[in-house]
Amino acid sequence: MIEEFHNLFPQGDPNTVAGQYFSGASYLCPLSDMGVSVSNVTFEPGCRNNWHIHHDGGQILLCTAGRGYYQEWGKPARELHPGDVVNIPPEVKHWHGAAPDSWFAHVAISVPGSHAEWLEPVDAEEYAKLK
Structure with a gap:
């Protein structure tokens, strides 16, 4: 059931x-052009990004709508809801995205000068185990 x-x-x-x-x-909606990357990112149900690492700076996620997940490599996934904040340090392999049955949105704030190294997709079988 879609929330x-x-x-x-x-x-x-x-x-x-x-x-x-x-x-x-x-979907991507840039919210600022003042030298800091600030964007609303919206995920359809089941959408998630690949594992990735932010180099030369981290990222902050401000969860604003729906239900999603954040996971760091080697740790369990963390369920996300509106009002949750995720501080992602540089050099930490991670992914984030929507729950299988919910749209999800967060504002992503990237530290100036940081860049993402995109890696492999999240394992579909592991993702399917999330509620």
Whole structure:
């Protein structure tokens, strides 16, 4: 059953910036052009990004709508809800995205100068074990 979803910020357009590193459809709405990357990222149910690492700076996720997950390599996945904040240090392998049955949105704030190294997709069987 799909949960009710109210995106706080505009959904934006299909994610052409990094969409090839996502399983499923995602949408990107830049929120600032002031030298800090701040974007609303919206994930359709079941969509998640590949494992990745932020080099030369980390990232902050401000969860705003729906239900999702964040997982660091070697640790259990953490369920995310509106109001949750995820501080991702540099050089930490991780992924984030929607729950299988819910849309999900977060504001992603990237430290200036940081860049992502995109890695392998999240294992579909492991993802399917999440509720």
